[in-house]
Amino acid sequence: MMSVQSLTVPEEFTVHQVGEFAPRLLEAARSGDKVQVDLSGVHHIDTAGIQLLLTLRREASRSLTRLEFANPSPAVNEMVAFYQLDALLRAPAPLMSA
Amino acid sequence: MDTGMDEAQALFVADCTTQLDGLELQLLALECKPADRSGLDAVFRAVHTIKGNAAVVQQSEVEWFAHITESVLVRLRDGVLYADAELVSVLLACCDHLRFLVRLSCLETPVSPDFAEADRARLIGLLVPYLDGEDLSARTADKPAAADGTVMDPDACWRLNVQFAPEVLRQGMDPAYFMRHLASLGRICSLQVDTEGIPDLSEYDPELCYLRFQVLLDTRSDKQTIEDIFIFVRESCTLQILPPVARLDGYVGRIHALPNDDLHTGEMLMRVGVLTPSELASGLRVQRAEGGAGKPLGSILVDEGFVPPEVVSAVLQRQNEIRQELAREGHAFRVSTEQLEALLTNIGVLQCTVAEMASCGRDLVTTELDVLSQGLEKARRLVEGLRSTRFGEQFRRLHRVVRDAAQDLGKKVDLRLSGSDIVLERPVADLLSDALMHLLRNAIDHGLESPAQRREAGKLAHGMLSVDAREEEDWLVFTVADDGAGIDCDKVCAVAIARGLLPAGARPDAEALYALLFEPGFTTAEMPTHYSGRGVGLDVVRDAVLALGGEINVHSTRGAGSRFEIRLPTVGEEPEPRSTDSVTPVFETN
Numbered sequence: 001m002m003s004v005q006s007l008t009v010p011e012e013f014t015v016h017q018v019g020e021f022a023p024r025l026l027e028a029a030r031s032g033d034k035v036q037v038d039l040s041g042v043h044h045i046d047t048a049g050i051q052l053l054l055t056l057r058r059e060a061s062r063s064l065t066r067l068e069f070a071n072p073s074p075a076v077n078e079m080v081a082f083y084q085l086d087a088l089l090r091a092p093a094p095l096m097s098a
Numbered sequence: 099m100d101t102g103m104d105e106a107q108a109l110f111v112a113d114c115t116t117q118l119d120g121l122e123l124q125l126l127a128l129e130c131k132p133a134d135r136s137g138l139d140a141v142f143r144a145v146h147t148i149k150g151n152a153a154v155v156q157q158s159e160v161e162w163f164a165h166i167t168e169s170v171l172v173r174l175r176d177g178v179l180y181a182d183a184e185l186v187s188v189l190l191a192c193c194d195h196l197r198f199l200v201r202l203s204c205l206e207t208p209v210s211p212d213f214a215e216a217d218r219a220r221l222i223g224l225l226v227p228y229l230d231g232e233d234l235s236a237r238t239a240d241k242p243a244a245a246d247g248t249v250m251d252p253d254a255c256w257r258l259n260v261q262f263a264p265e266v267l268r269q270g271m272d273p274a275y276f277m278r279h280l281a282s283l284g285r286i287c288s289l290q291v292d293t294e295g296i297p298d299l300s301e302y303d304p305e306l307c308y309l310r311f312q313v314l315l316d317t318r319s320d321k322q323t324i325e326d327i328f329i330f331v332r333e334s335c336t337l338q339i340l341p342p343v344a345r346l347d348g349y350v351g352r353i354h355a356l357p358n359d360d361l362h363t364g365e366m367l368m369r370v371g372v373l374t375p376s377e378l379a380s381g382l383r384v385q386r387a388e389g390g391a392g393k394p395l396g397s398i399l400v401d402e403g404f405v406p407p408e409v410v411s412a413v414l415q416r417q418n419e420i421r422q423e424l425a426r427e428g429h430a431f432r433v434s435t436e437q438l439e440a441l442l443t444n445i446g447v448l449q450c451t452v453a454e455m456a457s458c459g460r461d462l463v464t465t466e467l468d469v470l471s472q473g474l475e476k477a478r479r480l481v482e483g484l485r486s487t488r489f490g491e492q493f494r495r496l497h498r499v500v501r502d503a504a505q506d507l508g509k510k511v512d513l514r515l516s517g518s519d520i521v522l523e524r525p526v527a528d529l530l531s532d533a534l535m536h537l538l539r540n541a542i543d544h545g546l547e548s549p550a551q552r553r554e555a556g557k558l559a560h561g562m563l564s565v566d567a568r569e570e571e572d573w574l575v576f577t578v579a580d581d582g583a584g585i586d587c588d589k590v591c592a593v594a595i596a597r598g599l600l601p602a603g604a605r606p607d608a609e610a611l612y613a614l615l616f617e618p619g620f621t622t623a624e625m626p627t628h629y630s631g632r633g634v635g636l637d638v639v640r641d642a643v644l645a646l647g648g649e650i651n652v653h654s655t656r657g658a659g660s661r662f663e664i665r666l667p668t669v670g671e672e673p674e675p676r677s678t679d680s681v682t683p684v685f686e687t688n
Contacts, residue, residue: 015267018304026299046272052304054293082274084289 004034011041015048022052029059029067040071045079053088106371107204110155113355114200117144117151119494121193125186126497132181141189142171148196150348151355154371156318160199163218167192170228179228187505188224190498195221253343255287255314256324259403261295263334264306271331273307279327284317325374332376338403341372350412354419361420363396366413367405377404438485445478482523489567490518492531496565499535503542510549510560511542517567520574526646526666530576533639534565537578537662540636545582545660555657557581562659572668579661585654587611593620612652616640 005028010017028035037056042049053069060067069089072080080089121144128137149164167189173179181189195217202214258280262273280286292310296302315324324339325332341349352370364381367373381399385392392398396410452471493515504511522530546552546561553559562581567574590611594600599614614620618637643650648666 015272015305022302022304026302030299046267047274047307047309048267048272048305050274050291051293051296051307051309054291054309055296055302055304058293058296059299079274082278082289083291085291 004036005031006036006038008038009042009049011043013042013049013052014044014046018048018052025052025056026059029056029065030063032063032065034066034068035060036068036070038070039076040073042073042076045075050079050083050085050088054085057088105369106155109352109355109357109369110151110157111200111204113151113352114148114160114196116355117148118193118197118200120144122190122498123494125189125193126501128181129183129186129501138171138175138181142168142175145171145196146347147351148200150345150351152348153345154320154348154352155203156320157199157203158318159214160196160203163192163196163199166222166225166229167196170225173228183505185228187502188221188228190502191221191224251316251344252287252314255316255342256321257338257340257342258311258313258315258324259336259338260311260313260328261336262307262309262331264308266331266334267307268305273309273311276327276331277311277313280313280315280324283319283324283327284315286313287316288312288314320371322371322374325376339374340403340406346406346408349409353409353412353416356416356420361417363394363410363413363417364399366416367399367409370409372405372409373399377402380404438481441481442478442485445474445481449474449478485523486521487524487527488518489520489522489527490515492527492534493518495531496534496538500538500542500563503539507542508548509542509546511546511563512560513538514562514564515566516564517576520567520569522574529642529646530664530666533642533664534576534578536636536639538563538565541578541580541582541660541662545580545584547583551583555583569668570665574666574668576664576666577661578664579659581659584656584658584660585612585615585652586656590614608654612654615652616650 007025007028010021025037056067072089080086121141124137124141124144128134128141131137145164145168149161149168152161152164170179174181179185198214198217266273277289290312292312295308295310297308321339321341325337328335328337349370349372353366356366356369364373364378368375368378381395381402381404384398384402385395396414399405400407400410449471452467452474456467496515497513500511500513541563547555549559552561564579566577587608591600591605594614595602595604597620599617616636618635620635640650643664646666648664650662650664652660652662654660
């Protein structure tokens with residue numbers, strides 16, 4: 001059984017934080033594991049944050065990683081809706097029960 | 099043409115006026131040939147162009163009303179409706195209303211909005227029977243702030259492609275800020291985030307912006323306003339703003355209405371509002387970078403995504419036309435009468451100065467003064483020539499007034515006009531045209547009999563009305579003639595006595611009786627149901643003619659018709675220098 005990685009995205013997820021968090025998140029996205037990225041704590045997200053989520057999604061699909069963006073906070077939902085990127089948050093396939 | 103009106107607006111008014119003049123003529127022609135395909139097409143085109151123009155300059159009232167009118171015309175063109183007199187009347191009224199709205203659009207503060215509102219409500223009431231239910235409801239869907247769920251029409255949206263400079267995020271500017279600002283101009287119908295530009299991880303820097311944005315924006319704002327949203331990043335971002343497909347016709351129409359100036363491609367595109375100055379600057383930079391033998395600017399602007407190719411084609415076509423027109427006509431252009439008047443006054447003053455110098459300046463060489471004076475005289479005549487107009491330019495107004503009056507009064511009339519080449523000064527032409535229109539209304543109201551009466555009298559049901567202009571020695575003679583019932587001298591006499599204009603029992607000859615027709619208040623007394631409703635009688639016509647230094651008289655034969663003749667002195671025979679001071683020229687010009 002594949003391992004499940006769980007990562008949490010910080011409260012502030014903007015151009016000022018992405019540089020620090022990107023390597024870990026990208027590494028997980030390329031792991032080929034099941035990865036859950038918890039977005040529940042995000043208070044503030046900007047286009048840099050959105051772009052990083054989009055990049056994670058791309059890397060995950062290239063690496064056959066099962067990536068799930070879980071529990072998007074209102075801030076995330078609002079930004080995703082504004083950019084009309086609803087598909088971004090949709091999991092590619094349902095996760096097997098842990 | 100008021101101050102404070104920008105060039106685009108002035109162009110809009112000028113072009114709409116031309117379109118509306120044409121429309122009115124076409125509608126009048128259509129009434130005689132209701133199924134004329136090319137006539138129907140021409141009418142439709144005129145209104146469609148006005149609608150497009152209005153969209154470009156954001157005259158939403160004009161645009162909406164033109165849209166409604168156009169909806170009727172579509173059904174007319176498709177053969178669902180028939181252009182009978184009643185429908186033509188409604189369409190002519192729509193034409194008038196559009197004219198009114200267009201005039202209104204050039205005023206800074208709206209005048210009599212209540213009237214506009216009431217007039218529109220009245221017209222909509224008249225149009226409703228000719229419309230599909232959905233035509234009118236289009237208005238709510240048209241509003242930019244329409245609630246979500248309204249059907250989105252991509253053709254009505256601006257298309258934006260935006261790629262920010264990669265550093266934009268680091269500089270503290272979030273693209274989302276600009277996108278949200280766009281929404282404040284109207285409604286974002288679609289926003290696509292293009293991720294193609296995100297590089298492989300080896301080159302990936304999460305702090306750089308790799309995204310491109312494609313936006314469909316539904317707004318009534320113009321291109322400059324949209325561009326201004328990006329003002330802080332304009333220099334560093336790649337920005338393409340393409341106008342709604344639905345507006346292309348409007349831009350093309352406006353390009354074709356551009357004056358006959360020798361304009362460059364970029365300037366023409368800017369004038370009609372499809373290109374912004376900074377886009378032009380970028381285009382020129384590209385052109386310079388490509389070197390002298392590079393592509394023409396128009397292609398560059400299309401390739402850069404600044405303007406749609408259709409608009410550039412229209413510009414090239416218009417440039418060709420302009421070149422041909424300039425070559426053919428030499429120098430036809432629009433001049434404001436105010437400027438002409440100012441110039442004339444100026445020349446007049448100069449002429450006086452020359453005359454003064456001639457009278458006291460012994461040291462001056464008379465032949466030189468002579469030449470100068472002749473030059474001035476020639477200049478003045480040239481300017482006077484510019485100030486003049488041909489009588490034929492009044493024909494549209496005359497046709498219209500006859501058509502409307504006949505329609506309202508249930509008469510049938512054939513109008514014949516001649517003398518279109520007679521030249522008049524514009525102010526004279528205006529006054530004269532008012533007087534003639536009044537005589538025509540008068541002839542239809544009082545002169546011509548109803549079709550039934552005419553048949554009874556052994557005449558054709560259609561009455562004959564004619565306006566003729568001709569030159570007779572030092573006079574311009576204008577004749578308004580009808581083949582109606584003629585003036586009833588007994589009746590005129592009776593009314594005159596009743597009004598106290600003649601002593602009881604008086605019976606002057608016909609000439610003297612006719613003269614009474616021009617007395618103030620006479621007509622209203624005679625005809626309490628006076629059609630014209632303008633509260634003026636023939637006295638106004640006489641006053642106008644007298645003011646022009648002319649005379650008016652009438653001949654009439656009972657049963658056969660009446661003939662009004664206006665005689666105006668031809669001007670320019672002995673032109674006095676236009677000057678307010680009392681210097682008398684003592685100097686002969688020849």
